[in-house]
Amino acid sequence: MxxxxxxxxxxxxxxxxxxxxxxxxxGDADNQYASIWRYAEELRRVNHGNTVKINVERPSPSIQPRFGSFYFCFDGCKKGFIHGCRPFVGVDGCHLKTKYGGQLLIAVGRDANDQYFPLAFGVVENETKESWRWFIQLLMEDIGQDRRYVFISDQQKGLVAVFEELSDTIEHRLCLRHLYANFKKRFGGGALIRDLMMGAAKATYYQAWVQKMNELKNADPNAWTWLMVVPTKSWCKHAFSFYPKCDTLMNNISESFNATILAARDKPILTMCEWIRKYLMNRLSTSASKLENWPHKVMPIPRRRLDNEVFNSGHWLPTWSIAETFQVTHSYNTHEFIVDIAKRSCSCNFWELVGIPCRHAVAALSYRKQNPDEFVDACYTREKFALCYGFST
Structure with missing residues (x-):
């Protein structure tokens, strides 16, 4: 000046x-909180499939009601997730950088290209067991409870307890990065301990997990004792369920989306919601147009993963047993696995866990002169990707 x-x-x-x-x-933050009911009605008016819930708090009749929490899930995101995504959801919370503070709760799926697919949002005052229960219950009502879901999250306050209450209908995985951070606070870090823990988590079959855990026990018995208390189904690939076709160990999808909306988190509530809505509109339309330039059946990211398995299949030698069953042995006779092409399974569990043929299966398929692309699960195909992004928001 x-x-x-x-x-x-x-x-x-x-x-x-x-x-x-x-x-x-x-816009003025005070006026936006007063206008949130009109905003919710407008969202419902333009699309009856949009879900919008507002809670108010009123401690006594003499006190004016005040904003409590706000949940919104757009119809296009809801339908895209149900029809085109795997039953896998990442949830996370992040701080809102306004004078009123608060937390933004998010739920994110994975699309057919293994990228994040924003699903639902909630604005709450604090991350508590009650606020997480409210958010998860509304989310389950939107996506339906006719199939079982897998959720991955950090160990947020109250969230783990909510998942324990819902254990009959959902499964819960812990983000390995944050599990290791807790591990490091107790026992310290170091490349050896970190690599052993990561190696145990990444082992897709039980014998490899036992080997890594025994090495960890020899290196640090206290760390081994602490880690054995954590249920293996929440952090180890060999104990994961096969139905979500997802072997991810970290909640990167939620953290990536949080980084994307960082620019909106310091804005008043309605300005932030509109920023998110417009971003989702642009993302859905842009992603749908990408299919025009992709000629293959399998989407790019899962196809790169398949190409890696094809590249590494050269070290494996298949021996035909009977029907469509093979014994596949490493060229140095260090490991061997059983592949059943008819069941789309391998004793290393990778094929069933991810839905992409492992290197052992690729070796067996090459023996039969079959294309591995034809044995990739349908969740990674162009058709599923088109269903993810084929609905308007």
Whole structure:
């Protein structure tokens, strides 16, 4: 101001001017909370499939009601997830950087290209067991409870307890990065301990897991004792269920989406919701147009994973047993696995766990002169990707 207009102002005055400008551009936060009911009705009016829930708090009749929590799930995201995504959901919470504070809860799926698919959102005052229960219950009502789901999350306050209550209908996995952070606080880090823990988590069959855990026990018995208390089904691939066709160990999909919406988290509530809505509209339309330039049946990211298995299949030698069953042995006779092409299974569990033929299965398929692309699960195909992004938001 001094250089351009030859006017001297104080820092406080410049700060107040900035607040006035932000209020003009982004809207007044107080008025937006008062207008949230009209915004919710407008979302329902333009699309009856949109789910919008508002909770208010009123401690006593003499006190004016105040905002409690706000949940919204757009119809296009809901239908895209149900028809085109695997039953795998990442959930996370992040801070809102406004004068009122609060938390934004998010639920994110995985599309046919193994990328994040935003699903549902909730604005709450704090991350508590009650707020997470409210959010998860509304999410389950939207996506339906006719199939079993797998959720992955950090160990947020109250969230683990909610998943334990719902263990009959869902499974819960822990993000390995945060599990290791807790592990490191107790026993310290170090490349050896980290690699052994990661190796145990990544082992797709029981024998490999036992080998890594025994090495960890020899290196640090206390760390081994602590880790053995954690249920293996929540952090080890060999104990994961096969039906979601997802072997991810970290909640990267939620963290990636949190990073994407970082620019919106310092805005008033309705401005933030509109930013998210417009971003989702653009993402759905842009992703749908990408199919025009992709000629293959299997989407790019899972196809790269299949190509890696094909590349590594050269070290494996198949021996035909009977019907469509093979014994596949490493060229140095260090390991051997049983592949059943008819059942689309391998004793290493990778094929059933991920839905993509492992290197042992690729070796057996090559013996029969069959194309591995034809044995990739349907969840990675162009058709599923088109269903993910074929609905308007």
């Amino acid at each position: 001094r250089q351009t207009y030859f006017v001297g102002i104080t820092v406080a005055k410049a700060w107040r001017a900035k607040l006035i400008a932000k209020k003009i551009i982004e």
